[in-house]
Every structure is written in C-alpha cells, then in structure tokens.
Amino acid sequence: MSGDLVAVAVEEERCIGGGQCEMLEPEVFLLDDDEAISSVIGSGVLPRPRAEVVVHRCPGAAISIVEHPEASGTDG
Amino acid sequence: MSPTAVPAPILAPEIADPRLYLDGIPHERFARIRAIPGLAWHPYGDNGFWAVTRHADVRAVSRNPTVFSSAIGHTNLWDLEADALEARRSLIDTDAPDHTRLRRMVAGAFTPKNIRRWEDAVREITVELLDIFVAQGGGDWVDMVAAPLPIRVILAMLGVPVADAGYLVELSNYLVEGTGDTQSLPPDAFGNTTELRLLPFNSPASHALFEYGDEMRSKRRAEPRDDLVTHLVEAEAEGGRISRHEYRHLFHLLVFAGNETTRTAISHGAMALAANPDQWQRVLDDPELVEPATEEIIRWATPVLHMRRTAATDCELAGTPIAAGEKLVMWYGSANRDEAVFANPLRFDVGRRTSEHFAFGGGGPHLCLGAFLARLEVSVLLQEMAARRLFLEQLGEPVRVASNFVHGVLSVDMAPGGAS
Numbered sequence: 001m002s003g004d005l006v007a008v009a010v011e012e013e014r015c016i017g018g019g020q021c022e023m024l025e026p027e028v029f030l031l032d033d034d035e036a037i038s039s040v041i042g043s044g045v046l047p048r049p050r051a052e053v054v055v056h057r058c059p060g061a062a063i064s065i066v067e068h069p070e071a072s073g074t075d076g
Numbered sequence: 077m078s079p080t081a082v083p084a085p086i087l088a089p090e091i092a093d094p095r096l097y098l099d100g101i102p103h104e105r106f107a108r109i110r111a112i113p114g115l116a117w118h119p120y121g122d123n124g125f126w127a128v129t130r131h132a133d134v135r136a137v138s139r140n141p142t143v144f145s146s147a148i149g150h151t152n153l154w155d156l157e158a159d160a161l162e163a164r165r166s167l168i169d170t171d172a173p174d175h176t177r178l179r180r181m182v183a184g185a186f187t188p189k190n191i192r193r194w195e196d197a198v199r200e201i202t203v204e205l206l207d208i209f210v211a212q213g214g215g216d217w218v219d220m221v222a223a224p225l226p227i228r229v230i231l232a233m234l235g236v237p238v239a240d241a242g243y244l245v246e247l248s249n250y251l252v253e254g255t256g257d258t259q260s261l262p263p264d265a266f267g268n269t270t271e272l273r274l275l276p277f278n279s280p281a282s283h284a285l286f287e288y289g290d291e292m293r294s295k296r297r298a299e300p301r302d303d304l305v306t307h308l309v310e311a312e313a314e315g316g317r318i319s320r321h322e323y324r325h326l327f328h329l330l331v332f333a334g335n336e337t338t339r340t341a342i343s344h345g346a347m348a349l350a351a352n353p354d355q356w357q358r359v360l361d362d363p364e365l366v367e368p369a370t371e372e373i374i375r376w377a378t379p380v381l382h383m384r385r386t387a388a389t390d391c392e393l394a395g396t397p398i399a400a401g402e403k404l405v406m407w408y409g410s411a412n413r414d415e416a417v418f419a420n421p422l423r424f425d426v427g428r429r430t431s432e433h434f435a436f437g438g439g440g441p442h443l444c445l446g447a448f449l450a451r452l453e454v455s456v457l458l459q460e461m462a463a464r465r466l467f468l469e470q471l472g473e474p475v476r477v478a479s480n481f482v483h484g485v486l487s488v489d490m491a492p493g494g495a496s
Contacts, residue, residue: 016176017183018443026188032234054143061139064209 005045007066008054010038012066021054021063029054038062085396088116088127091407092153094256094478097453101381101483103422106410114396118405119443120153125384126396131414133394134406138387138438144404146442147171149386151253152481153405156273163274163287166325168383168442173365175441181311181318182326183445185233185304191448194229198456201228214491216469222342222485223335226453228332230446233486234327235303244288248336249321250281255481276328289327304330334364336482337379338450343474343485345454348424348459350470352489353418355426360462369426370455375433377422381483408434409483469493 007026010021017036021029030041046054048065055063089105096102106129109116115126115133128137137144151157151169161169167178184190205221212220227241227248236244253259254277263272266284275282296306297313311317318326348354359365385406387398398404399453411434413421418428436444444450469491477484 001165013176016443017187017440018441019186019188019448020443021186027132031187032168032184033187034184035180036187037180057439059437059439060441068288 004048006048006051007045008040008071009050009066010040010065012037012039014060016060016062018059020057020059024054024057025050045055085115085117086112088112088118090118091127092118092120092480094132094480097381097480097483098476098478100476101378101409101413103409105412106407106413107415110410111412114394115398119190121155123403124154125153125405126393126398128404128406129410129414131411131417131432134411134434134438135440137392137404137406138426138434138440138442141171141175141385141441143388143391144385145171145388146175146330146383146385148388148401149384149403151384153382153384155401160273161239162447164325165321166276166329167445168329172441178318178322178326179441180426180447181308181322182304182330185307186445186448188448191452192450194233195452195456197232198225198229198452199460201225202453202456202460206457206464206466209490210464210466210492214471215489216487217346217490218339218343218485218487221457222339222346224456225342226338226450229449229453230330233334233449234330235296235301235305236331240288242383244285244331245335247281247285247288249486251277251279251285251332251485252336252477252479252482253277254279254281255479256477258478263473271357276325282328285328285331286324289324289331291324292327293365296370333444334446334449336484337444337446338453340379340482340484341374341377341450341454342457343488344379344483345373345457346468346490347470347474347485347488348373348376350468352424353467355424356467359458360465363459363462365426366455366458368428369458370451371433372424372426373429373448373454373458374435375412375418375428377483378412378433378435380435381409381479381481382407382439404452406434406438408438411438463486467493 015037021038022031026039027042031038051065088109091105109127109129116126118124147170209220223245227245261280265280268280268283273276292305293309296309300306308323312323359369382405387400387402389400391398415421436447471489474488475486
C-alpha cells in the first residue's frame with residue numbers, strides 16, 4: 001500500500017552533491033559540508049511514493065529504495 | 077550520414093541561427109519539432125545535430141552520461157579541434173570520474189544548507205538595490221537590479237572584492253557575445269596573446285578572466301581567507317587535488333555562470349511580472365506562492381538554452397537510431413514548454429506545483445551547481461518586492477542577446493508602480 005515505509009540508501013561514489021534529496025527530504029538526507037556527499041540521517045525511512053520521487057530526481061542515480069525490514073513485516 | 081537501411085530523418089526547422097533569438101525563444105518552431113515522431117535532424121555547419129526537444133527525451137539524454145558524453149565533444153553546437161577542446165575543457169565538458177572529482181571541489185559551498193547561510197547577505201544587497209531603483213523612479217532593470225545582485229553574491233562567496241563587480245559583469249557580457257556570431261573585441265583585447273579558438277567562447281575576455289583568477293590565486297596563497305578561492309587554492313596545493321588548468325576554468329565558470337544566468341532569470345522574471353500583474357497580485361496575496369513563483373520564473377527564463385552531448389556508442393533515442401559520434405542537442409527552453417508536462421506551457425503561472433522544469437539541466441549529473449543559490453536570489457527578490465508591494469511597469473522592448481545559447485537580456489527599462 002502507498003503508506004508503506006521504505007528505507008533509502010545512497011551510493012556514495014555516484015553522488016554528485018546535487019542536493020535534490022536534501023531539498024525534497026531534509027529530515028532524511030544531508031549533504032556534508034566539504035564534498036557535498038549525501039548520507040541518510042535520522043530514521044532513514046520514507047513513505048514509498050516520496051522515496052520514489054527522490055530516486056527519480058537524484059541527478060547521479062545514487063539513491064535506491066531498500067525495503068524497510070520492519071515495514072516489510074507489516075501487511076496491515 | 078545514416079546507413080541506407082534507415083529512412084532519412086525529418087529535418088527540423090532552423091533553431092540555431094542566433095539572430096532568431098533577438099525576438100525571444102522561437103517557441104512555435106520548437107512546438108513543431110516536439111510534434112515530429114522520433115528525433116529531428118538539424119543541419120549545422122558541416123554536419124548537424126539531433127534536436128532533442130521533448131521533456132522526456134532531454135531527461136533521457138541527461139541521465140545517461142555514459143552513452144551521451146560531455147567529454148567526447150564540445151558541449152556547444154560547434155566542433156573543436158582536439159587541442160582546443162583540451163585547452164577549453166571545464167567542469168561542463170567532463171564525464172565521471174573527472175566530473176565527480178571536480179564537482180566535489182566546490183559542491184560543498186552550494187548545498188541547500190550552506191546556501192541558506194547567505195540569505196542575510198542576499199537580502200541586504202537586494203534591499204539596497206531595490207531602494208535605489210524605487211528612489212530613482214526606475215531605469216534599466218538589468219543594470220540596476222538583475223546584474224548587480226547575482227554578481228555581488230558570487231563575488232562574496234569567492235572572496236573577490238565587490239569593487240570589481242562592474243569589471244567582471246563587463247567581461248561576462250563579452251563572453252556572452254562570444255556565443256553569438258559577432259565579437260566587438262579585437263583578438264588582442266586585455267593583452268590577450270592566446271589564439272581565440274583556445275579560449276572559452278572564443279573570447280579574449282576569457283583571457284582577462286583567467287588573469288583575474290590567477291591574481292586572486294596569488295593573493296589567497298599569500299594570505300588565505302575563509303572563501304571559495306582559498307578553498308580551491310588549498311586543494312591545488314594539497315597534492316594536486318585539482319590542477320592549475322582546472323582551477324583557472326573553475327574560477328572562470330563560477331564567475332560567469334554565477335552571474336550571467338541568474339541575471340537572465342531576474343530580467344525575464346521582471347518582464348513576466350510586469351506583463352502579468354494578476355500573477356504578481358497572487359503572490360502579494362499569498363506569500364506561500366513565493367516558492368512556486370520562483371520556480372516558474374526560472375522555468376520561464378530558462379537562462380541556458382541548450383547543452384550538447386555526443387553519442388559514445390551506437391544507440392537509440394525516441395525510436396531514432398543514433399550513430400556513435402553524432403551530436404545531440406538538448407533544448408531546455410523547449411522541454412520547459414512541453415505540453416506533455418506543463419499545462420498551458422506558454423502561460424506564466426505562479427501557482428504551478430511542479431519543479432520538474434529543466435532550467436537547471438535535464439536531471440542528470442551536470443545539474444546546475446548554483447541551483448539553490450539562484451533560487452535563493454530570486455525568492456529573496458520576490459519577498460522584498462512583495463514587502464514594498466512593488467509592481468513593475470515595463471517601458472519599451474528589451475534589448476536581447478543574439479545567442480542560441482544564453483537567453484540573455486542586455487537591458488530593459490522598468491518603472492516602479494503600484495506601491496501603496
């Protein structure tokens with residue numbers, strides 16, 4: 001269902017520091033001050049549709065969705 | 077040319093002639109090209125290019141840099157000899173891993189969080205410029221607001237004295253000329269002795285900008301500060317994380333792209349607000365519209381009109397076979413008026429709830445480095461105009477740049493009106 005939470009991951013080598021992830025989801029992604037490489041912060045989970053938008057907008061195709069272990073165990 | 081088994085491609089109407097752009101983007105021609113199935117071929121010079129005009133196709137090219145290379149050929153329409161390509165190569169004309177390495181040298185300064193730190197400085201400059209504009213009863217909007225705002229901000233970030241802003245805007249104007257087909261400078265201007273074909277935009281102004289960057293480099297080597305030039309100089313010193321050549325071209329790019337593009341956005345934005353006072357009234361009535369209005373102004377302006385890629389291998393796009401070595405040119409102004417993505421695309425609408433415009437590039441790794449800075453500058457300007465309930469009245473036609481590459485405005489007279 002659309003409310004499913006999914007985890008997201010950043011592939012560091014592909015990240016070009018475009019900042020779309022931090023713009024869209026500032027509570028989940030933060031770019032470092034030096035080389036602007038993104039990393040996942042906080043819980044690192046998002047509702048699936050929002051995660052898909054971030055994946056779609058990442059200019060380096062560096063972000064992927066990983067099914068959240070807890071969410072995948074919930075079918076309700 | 078195409079192999080005999082492949083039907084001859086449909087030819088695109090002329091869109092590369094710089095003089096066409098004196099009347100603005102030829103939207104009607106681009107609409108015709110978007111409607112052509114597959115890709116249309118546009119003759120240019122000795123060969124030509126595939127005209128990539130639809131939003132989806134621009135995205136597909138942008139996001140596949142392995143096939144559609146920035147490094148194999150030049151990223152502008154015309155081809156360069158191998159030595160010129162190397163001499164002129166900047167961040168723009170690289171692929172990964174060089175592109176990633178160079179971008180990381182400067183990207184930290186341009187993240188959303190770090191750009192927000194410049195908000196007060198941007199506001200201070202904006203207030204000063206708007207107050208003068210209103211007090212003097214208006215004038216040339218480009219000269220009074222659109223040009224000084226972004227150049228002062230990027231110079232502050234670089235650590236360049238603001239007193240030199242006028243000189244660097246002048247150099248930028250000469251560089252813009254180099255994207256058209258007329259140059260007003262003699263080849264030896266600014267003491268240039270380099271062959272023009274080896275200089276960005278074929279312009280002796282590039283020599284002057286390189287020299288200026290070298291001077292900044294020497295100053296910051298002697299006396300480091302907390303600014304971008306110092307950061308780059310240290311990266312060069314620390315085991316050559318960037319080369320001297322790369323420093324010169326990054327400085328050139330940051331000054332030029334950091335002022336010319338946002339200047340264009342602010343110029344077209346002012347014209348759009350003057351022509352659509354109902355849209356400006358909506359922003360005044362609802363401050364939450366500043367953000368979508370900012371995106372709409374940037375879509376509307378599309379300051380950089382195209383970038384070219386070169387096919388690294390035989391491939392296919394939109395059902396059209398493309399041979400290795402062929403050129404593809406992404407026309408961002410066309411993607412930003414694609415009726416498949418934008419309802420009423422020729423309408424200026426501050427309430428659009430999409431930021432999927434391609435004014436910062438087509439969504440691939442060459443995404444505009446200064447996107448968040450441009451957004452900040454435009455949004456602070458709108459906020460300060462709104463605080464003054466400043467309506468703009470356009471007086472006469474703008475003077476546009478004859479260029480198929482930058483959507484530039486040299487001057488446009490505006491008068492303040494409607495302030496209550």
